[in-house]
Amino acid sequence: MYKRSLQILLVIFVAFTMLGASSPSARFNRLGHNLMCTCGCSQILLECNHMGCPDSPGLIAALHSQIDAGASDDAIYKSFAAKYGPTVLASPNRGGFDDVAWIGPFAFLLLGIVLILLLLRLWQRRQASLAATLPEIPPTPETDPLRQRIRDETKYGE
């Protein structure tokens, strides 16, 4: 029954997530949101909102023409970076040292997780060896209510 429910859930999940088709304008918007306006406004190209911007219409036209010419995403980024400088890319994606930007935070997180797990293991071992050396105190009528109180107070949260 449990397995059956899981299977049904999986089928529903796959059915709903795999429906639909790609839209042709999606690529332009995606690429346009990965490029910056070069006029100094520090805005994403398709979000640059000031009238009379000297740069954004030209950049948008260039993007349109490259998409129409069938250039790949990578080729478009490279051509923009070559023409307008690497700061035209809204995030570093030229490969090489740029990859360090992406790896850095996740490496930090991963390293932290590993360190925490190692620490927890170390502390658990220490705790176990400490517990083994301590004699167990037999319960008495005096300590029983106290133990119960401690149990209750540490049952949830604070």
Added chain:
Amino acid sequence: MSHPMPLFGSFSLLLALILCVYTLFSGTLSLWAISTGRALAVAPERLRETSRRAGIASFIAVCCAVFAIGWAFFTNDFSVDYVLHHSSRALIAPYKFSSLWAGQEGSLLLWAWLLAGYGFVLRIRHKADITLHAYASTILSAIQIFFLILVVFVASPFAIVPGGIGPADGFGLNPLLQYPEMAIHPPMLYLGYIGFSVPFAFALGALMMRYPGEKWIHITRRWTMVTWLFLTCGITLGMHWAYAVLGWGGYWGWDPVENASLMPWLLGTAFLHSVMMQEKRGMMKVWNVWLIFATFMLTILGTDLTRSGLVNSVHAFAESDIGYWFTGFLIIIFAVCLFTFLYNRDHLRAENQFESLGSRESSFLFNNLVLLAACFTVLWGTLFPVLSEFVQGSKVTMGAPFYNRVAVPIGLFLLFLTGVGPLLAWRSTSLRAIRRNFVLPCIAIIVTTIVLMIAGLRPWSSDVRADDAVGANIYALVCIALGVGVITAIVAEFLRGANVVRTQTGKNLLESTILLTRRNTRRYGGYLIHFGIVILFIGLAGSAFNQSKETEMGFGDSIQFNGYKIICQSYSEDSNANYDSQFALLDVFHNGKKIIRLTPERRVYFVNTDHAQPATMVAIHSTLESDLYVVFEGTNPDNDKPIIKFFVNPLVNWIWIGVVIIVFGTFIALVPPLKPSTRRVEVTSPHPATGLGAPGLASETWVGGAAKLPGVPHV
């Protein structure tokens, strides 16, 4: 005496500096004498008291300086260079006051003023622990000295224009700052930013004096919460201002100045969690001390980065030599912290060890790791352009796409921990407890995911929203589903506790919930904060479904956009002493019914000068579901028709509501809990079990009306 007020201001700042130097030296000397038992010509306790009073007097002196600059603004004294560059005769009174923080010199004066204000409160409240407060006061005075040196010698707000006679009118205030929120946002942000000096001073002081016990943690925690609250409000007001004024449809641009405010917020949040470990179990003492050190250092680093011009920022007062001062100060702070830590590290030994992975302690550890990783990501993203220039010879842009891909998964992990952490018990959680606590949230997550998919949110289907990346939809789905799971967990916790209270007291569920919260304000205030965070996250997830459309609209033109019908009724121009404006009158219809008239506006300030500056006044129709956000972008020069950009931004209101809940929760958490009090009750008959209770008076412990029998252990 041709400029009496500026002179008075300068003198006040100099006096404040002298008083702070006295506070530092007399405080240090007296504390050294007290700790070593050395005799001085004056009793060390008296010297310590004079130090405290000098610190209080320094606040009054800085207030005088602020009064002087305010006077210069309100009397249009354009002989003061700072007033000349940041005010004008046409500027309305509230903005004349907010001009104080519009530029480098004024914002440093604001910093010095607020820091002195914090010092004033700290010194007034010294009786909570005189010696610890004396340490903190002395450390705080050292920080004050740095900022006062800046405003006295490096960036004086009272500098007089060359020749001593100012022009008839000033250059005016940056139009982007002429917005009501800008009168609140910077002081709020600075209160948060600067406020971290106080927990820092307490932590460093407690370490220096090898403070016995954990009382300093209680004091520091409250200060940190207040500071954190201010910073939260400051950041949110900034977001709202960016949303309502900048007109690009968003509220967070990952600008270095924004990042600089977010970093201490993240570390401050980590500290507020991990400090509980020290309070409850005497653990993570080293970690906590360094967290608070690092939080304070990040406030200085953030200021350094943005004021030195090291990283590009759209915010003002970037690029100046003042960065070197902050770098030097940062190095000194780090050296002092490191030395103090190394000298006293044996005082920070943990009293307990971790026992289980499935415990509250380990969840706090992971929570701290994730918050630290988020902070590192923001710092990394802010500094990487500099690193790239150093390594590759060219700067790169670290814009929203970078943070969306890197910070969002980390944020989701944090959201997950927000739900999991409070459900785990201290030391170790039994499998039974895990099953009992986690079943409901898990069901809620699964049901929400399915419902959202049925409703049309299908991450792998790009026709959900044609112009956005698939990843954003996945994140949004996960975020909303996780959020609902966390809310379920929080509600279940409240209900579980409230039911116990209801059984004890016989009150109804609402009264029981209120009583429960009052009994443990920290815990349930914390849950409310978590609830607010979840609502905020759901609001942020809404940005995955933003839509926009740009069009020209003449008289009577109409468009259909995302269920709205918008008709342009009129467009016109206006002019006043401060700015010229163009605006459009747009009637908005939904389901055939007119719901609102919106008036997007575009202003041009300083029209007849060589520094004319445009500004956007966005028109927003806000509902819980979405915001209709309308921007007057300009006019088509060929036909003079306005060009209007429409956005539909889903769930934006949830962000502001989430923050209101966070603020409310923080207030609750700051309120002292109801303490068990004793009252005298008359016992009329002996208790059959205990035999106690002969007629007379007995003392009874009372918690919210729950009577306890004498002789029976009260839990």
